Amino acid sequence: MLVAQTLNEPRVRLRRERVLREAVDLADAIGADALTMRRLAEQLGVVPMALYKHVANREELLDGMVDLIVGEIEGELASEQEPAAASTDWQTGVRRRTLAARRTLQRHPWSRRVIEGRTTKTTAVLDYIEQFSSLLLAGGLSPDLTHHALHAIGGRMWGFTQELFDESHDAVPAPPPDPAMLQAAAARYPSIVAVATFRAHDPGSVVGRGCDDDAEFEFALDLWIDGIERLHRRHWSSAPEV
Amino acid sequence: MLVAQTLNEPRVRLRRERVLREAVDLADAIGADALTMRRLAEQLGVVPMALYKHVANREELLDGMVDLIVGEIEGELASEQEPAAASTDWQTGVRRRTLAARRTLQRHPWSRRVIEGRTTKTTAVLDYIEQFSSLLLAGGLSPDLTHHALHAIGGRMWGFTQELFDESHDAVPAPPPDPAMLQAAAARYPSIVAVATFRAHDPGSVVGRGCDDDAEFEFALDLWIDGIERLHRRHWSSAPEV
């Protein structure tokens, strides 16, 4: 597994990964609430304070755990039986990836709730969203529609796109973006950047306007309403076709 | 506000409501994590242990808080400007109710996360789901489709239908249902019961089979995929129509 992080020296990264790995295993066994710094330290045969050399605090520990298992999704996807034709429609790609994500997170029953509690966007999470977004854009969807589609699926599927493009709920306002960092982000997350910035290129809209929470909520709601009504009109049934 | 509960004597209920009301206000001010039993007791000018006469423990406190604010949805709905024609299609009814729920929960920023953490189904929550289900059934949707529709919207909109019909994740298996309680439940929650039990009346299916998590997940996923693809084909745009 390759998790790219702000790297210091290799010894530290090795130790940090072991801490996170053990934390994930322990949470699998006893749940996330029962996973305390002290309990984890005991598991590692070390004094509680030793953990703080590898992890700033409990919040960062949880972030790291989420990062670790979200990173596993890629492996789950790769290990599938059917290799999937080189080029398929976006629907098939999204379906495969979403079901792989679900299978991965289901192996860690605590992960759903913890993911929803996180506000930090770690690299593995951004990587996942990047892959997801790129599938939609490659399918020909506009950045506009992709943007709304991400918001609409976010809550139910992983919970972590929820606040992705929207900083308005953060207690501390985001610092003005450093141009160098923006460039680095654009290189690594081209699809996310395309989706997040399309409004700036739209001459008809105010530059830099953020998300409209209400509009996105109603988009998702109407998507659901229209879909259900159409199934209703088609006399949909869950019974297997005979 | 009317919150029906397993009632003991009126004095206790009065006190309990005051504890819950204060807890909600305090959580609004400092967040749910910072809301500790001790902090709440201080706010009420009372020693921490005094709370335990009105609430079994912190979990029950949170349940009560959720119950209180979910109960507010009905009032929010009633206080709307447009009185809404007596008979409309189910879509309009569901839309109004869902947006009223959203407005209510938005006034309590901590509520979304807390609701998702709860596993208990309190009365106000069941009442809300009952209203919601009855709108769909009255609209002519089959219990089968209603069932799947509830699962599909659950996560995103309120988070609390998630495990409604599915006990498989509970640590303790549900006790065999008491016939008298079932009858009482059927009286108060006819739509929920209709949705939850329709399989038993379907001759083609195994009686009593529970939910199929995987099938419901894929139902919601495909609902989303199909909806997005249809918008894509229609060249959907978020820009206001000119």
Next chain:
DNA sequence: ACCTGAACACCGTTCAAGT
């Protein structure tokens, strides 16, 4: 560079006692 031990300021909850 990494780990330790003792301490601080908290938790939720119990128990036995008060009125």
Next chain:
DNA sequence: ACCTGAACACCGTTCAAGT
């Protein structure tokens, strides 16, 4: 019937010290 005080078994995290 309701509230209290002291105590228990925990937390996350600090600080100063060890190697």
